[in-house]
Amino acid sequence: xxxxxxxxxxxxxxxxxxxxxxxxxxxxxxxxxxxxxxxxxxxxxxxxxxxxxxxxxxxxxxxxxxxxxxxxxxxxxxxxxxxxxxxxxxxxxxxxxxxxxxxxxxxxxxxxxxxxxxxxxxxxxxxxxxxxxxxxxxxxxxxxxxxxxxxxxxxxxxxxxxxxxxxxxxxxxxxxxxxxxxxxxxxxxxxxxxxxxxxxxxxxxxxxxxxxxxxxxxxxxxxxxxxxxxxxxxxxxxxxxxxxxxxxxxxxxxxxx
Amino acid sequence: xxxxxxxxxxxxxxxxxxxxxxxxxxxxxxxxxxxxxxxxxxxxxxxxxxxxxxxxxxxxxxxxxxxxxxxxxxxxxxxxxxxxxxxxxxxxxxxxxxxxxxxxxxxxxxxxxxxxxxxxxxxxxxxxxxxxxxxxxxxxxxxxxxxxxxxxxxxxxxxxxxxxxxxxxxxxxxxxxxxxxxxxxxxxxxxxxxxxxxxxxxxxxxxxxxxxxxxxxxxx
Numbered sequence: 001x002x003x004x005x006x007x008x009x010x011x012x013x014x015x016x017x018x019x020x021x022x023x024x025x026x027x028x029x030x031x032x033x034x035x036x037x038x039x040x041x042x043x044x045x046x047x048x049x050x051x052x053x054x055x056x057x058x059x060x061x062x063x064x065x066x067x068x069x070x071x072x073x074x075x076x077x078x079x080x081x082x083x084x085x086x087x088x089x090x091x092x093x094x095x096x097x098x099x100x101x102x103x104x105x106x107x108x109x110x111x112x113x114x115x116x117x118x119x120x121x122x123x124x125x126x127x128x129x130x131x132x133x134x135x136x137x138x139x140x141x142x143x144x145x146x147x148x149x150x151x152x153x154x155x156x157x158x159x160x161x162x163x164x165x166x167x168x169x170x171x172x173x174x175x176x177x178x179x180x181x182x183x184x185x186x187x188x189x190x191x192x193x194x195x196x197x198x199x200x201x202x203x204x205x206x207x208x209x210x211x212x213x214x215x216x217x218x219x220x221x222x223x224x225x226x227x228x229x230x231x232x233x234x235x236x237x238x239x240x241x242x243x244x245x246x247x248x249x250x251x252x253x254x255x256x257x
Numbered sequence: 258x259x260x261x262x263x264x265x266x267x268x269x270x271x272x273x274x275x276x277x278x279x280x281x282x283x284x285x286x287x288x289x290x291x292x293x294x295x296x297x298x299x300x301x302x303x304x305x306x307x308x309x310x311x312x313x314x315x316x317x318x319x320x321x322x323x324x325x326x327x328x329x330x331x332x333x334x335x336x337x338x339x340x341x342x343x344x345x346x347x348x349x350x351x352x353x354x355x356x357x358x359x360x361x362x363x364x365x366x367x368x369x370x371x372x373x374x375x376x377x378x379x380x381x382x383x384x385x386x387x388x389x390x391x392x393x394x395x396x397x398x399x400x401x402x403x404x405x406x407x408x409x410x411x412x413x414x415x416x417x418x419x420x421x422x423x424x425x426x427x428x429x430x431x432x433x434x435x436x437x438x439x440x441x442x443x444x445x446x447x448x449x450x451x452x453x454x455x456x457x458x459x460x461x462x463x464x465x466x467x468x469x470x471x472x473x474x475x476x477x
Contacts, residue, residue: 054375054378084383087378087381087383088381090378090380090381091380091381095379097372097375097379099370099372100372101370101373101375103373103391103395104395105394114380114382114391115380115381115382118382118383118386119381119383163380164379167380167381
C-alpha cells in the first residue's frame with residue numbers, strides 16, 4: 001500500500017493550560033480535499049499551523065510526500081532542522097489565511113512575485129508571467145497594479161490564493177478562508193477553491209462553509225476539543241453523523257442558517 | 258549684540274559647536290542600530306534574551322542621564338577603564354539613547370499585524386528579507402515620529418557632556434559667560450546654534466515622512 005501523501009500522527013500542542021491538539025492523526029491522499037469543521041477554538045487552525053511548522057507541535061509527526069516536516073531523518077530524527085531547511089519545506093506548502101495577510105504596501109503583482117523571486121530564485125519576468133497566469137485564473141486580470149486596500153475582501157482573498165499558488169506548492173492549507181468575508185463575497189472565493197480542487201490540488205480546508213464541505217470535499221473531519229472525533233465522506237459525516245458531538249454541532253449550524 | 262564682545266570667543270564657540278555636532282552624529286549613528294537590535298531581540302528573540310534586554314533597557318532608562326555619564330567617566334577609571342572625556346560621554350549617551358530608542362522602535366513593530374509575520378514565514382521568506390521588504394516598510398511610518406523626537410532629545414542631551422569635561426557648545430558658552438559676565442549673549446548664541454542643529458532634524462523628519470507616504474501609499 002502506498003504511503004499517504006500527507007500524514008499527521010498523534011499531534012499534540014498546548015498553549016499554557018490550553019490543549020489545542022490532543023493527539024490528532026490525519027492522512028490525505030494526493031489530490032484529496034479534506035474539510036475540517038468544528039466549533040471555534042477546537043484546534044482546527046492549530047492543526048494547519050503545525051502541519052507547516054508555523055507553530056511547532058509539542059509532539060507527533062507530520063510528513064508531506066514522505067518528507068518529515070521540521071525534523072531530520074534517521075540519526076537526526078530528534079533534531080529540529082535549521083530554520084533554512086524548514087523554510088524550504090514551508091515553501092512547498094501554500095497557506096491561505098482568514099484575514100488574507102496580503103502585504104499592504106505592495107501592489108497585487110508584487111504580492112505574488114515577491115516570494116517566487118526571493119525563495120525560488122525566479123527572474124522577475126518568469127515570476128511575472130506565472131503571476132499573470134494565476135491572476136487570470138482567479139478572475140483578477142488587469143488588477144496587477146492595484147493595492148490590496150483598493151480591492152474588496154473577496155478579491156483580496158483571491159489574490160492571497162494566487163500568491164500561495166505562485167510558489168507552486170504541493171499542498172494547500174486554507175484557514176477559514178471565507179470567514180472574514182461579507183456573505184455576498186463568499187461565493188467567488190469558494191468558486192476559485194473548487195476549480196483548484198478540480199485540477200487535483202491536495203487541499204486541507206478549515207471552514208464553516210458546509211456547502212463547500214458537502215460538495216467539494218472528498219472527506220470531512222469533525223474537530224472537537226483538540227481531537228478529530230469523526231471523519232468520513234461528506235454525505236456520511238454531514239447527513240448522518242455518528243458521534244453525539246458532531247450531531248450537536250451540525251444542529252447548531254443548521255439552526256443558525 | 259556686541260560683536261566685539263563675541264569675537265574673541267567665536268573660535269572656541271564654533272569649535273564647541275563642531276564637537277556638539279560630532280557628538281550628536283556619532284551618538285545617533287551608534288545608538289540606532291543598537292536600538293534596532295534590542296527592539297528585535299525583545300520582540301522576536303528567545304525568552305531569556307528578551308528578558309535580559311528588558312532588564313538592561315530599564316536599568317539604563319530609569320537612571321538620570323547625568324548619573325550614567327558620571328558612572329562611565331568617574332566610575333570607569335576605578336574599574337581600570339581610563340578614557341577620554343569624549344569617549345566616556347559617547348558611551349554614556351549611546352547607552353541612554355539606545356535604551357530609549359529601542360522602545361520607540363519596538364512600539365512600531367508591535368503595532369504590526371501578526372498576520373504579516375505569519376504570511377512571510379508561510380511563504381518561506383528568509384527573516385532578513387521579510388524584515389527589509391515587508392516588515393520594516395510597514396513599521397517605519399509608525400517609528401519615524403517618535404524616533405525623530407527621540408533623536409532631537411538626544412541632540413539636546415549632548416549638552417550633558419559638558420559636565421564630564423567635554424568642550425562642547427554648552428561648555429564653551431558657559432565658559433565665555435563666566436569670563437565676560439555676559440551670559441545673556443553667549444547662552445542666547447548657544448541656544449540659536451542648538452536650534453539650528455535640531456531644526457535640521459525637524460526638516461529631515463518632514464522629508465522622511467513625505468518620502469514614506471509617497472513610496473508606500475499606506476492606506477492608514
